[in-house]
Amino acid sequence: MGTDITGYLEYRAPQDDQEPVWHASHDLHSLSVGRDYDAFGCLFGVRNYANFRPLAAGRGLPADASAGVSARFAQLTEWYGESGFHGTTWITWAEVKAVDWDEPAEKPDARLHEFRRTPEGLALTGKSGFSPSLAEAVGLRPGEVREWPEGSEWLVGDILYRSVTVRRRDAISETGQWQPAWDAMTELAARYGDDNVRLVVWFDD
Structure with a gap:
């Protein structure tokens, strides 16, 4: 059985002179981001056969997640229980922008x-x-x-x-399936700032 990803882009913005709150934007499915084990491992430490140092593993659901993402997560928890999915975490656009895409994995690919x-x-x-x-x-x-x-x-x-040791850019190429997500995050960051845009994800087998 394979592992699939569910993910949502969020942005943080002021609301009626109150503290900024997070809002849901795109979901990864609408951006055609699907099963991609090398990317899962590189970013989140899930199915990490390539042996990367994960960028954002095991952070859990953000305490201040947007209402839409929180509701969806609660719905899935009610349906399947917390054991129905795993690897819940998040990463900001500022963190993605700071990635050294030439960084190699910590050891050769297990495959x-x-x-x-x-x-x-x-x-x-x-x-x-x-x-x-x-x-x-x-x-x-x-x-x-x-x-x-x-x-x-x-x-x-x-x-x-x-036996090959891969680099981060081998896992997530500039023209690969993650590019639409990066493009969407770039657009949101131009309006709200790099630290105010993030991707929230979880996985199911």
């Missing part, structure tokens, strides 16, 4: 990267936690987990398996 030879060179075709043919080639027993040194390679048939 070996699979490449096939093409006329243009090696092409990445996937990432694998286990391959029967590779397991046989390296003597890996069922259920055994190993950490492979970066750069380790095995050619099995026409597939090259390689």
Whole structure:
């Protein structure tokens, strides 16, 4: 079973000469942000197979979450119980802007990267936690987990398996599926300020 994300963009703004409050804006579904394990791990420490230092893991639901987000979270808790979802956290646009996208993960990806030879060179075709043919080639027993040194390679048939340490920009590229969310947060921040725009998320399996 896979892990999916639910998320909402919020912005903080004054209201009738009172203290600023948070308001819900876009939801990630409307921005076409879906299942993306490398991004989940990089940002929030969920499904962190790539072994990143998470940017904003385990913060919980903000105590001052917007009325819309609070109501939705309470509704889901009533339906499924708190065990029905996990990884609830949040991150501000100021934090996202400060990210060093060239920062590497803390150790190589737990999944070996699979490449096939093409006329243009090696092409990445996937990432694998286990391959029967590779397991046989390296003597890996069922259920055994190993950490492979970066750069380790095995050619099995026409597939090259390689241990790779990825960077944050490999997980969340400038043209990837998270770009609409970043664009929306940029627009909100231009009006309300970087610290007054955030993304609130949780996950379900």
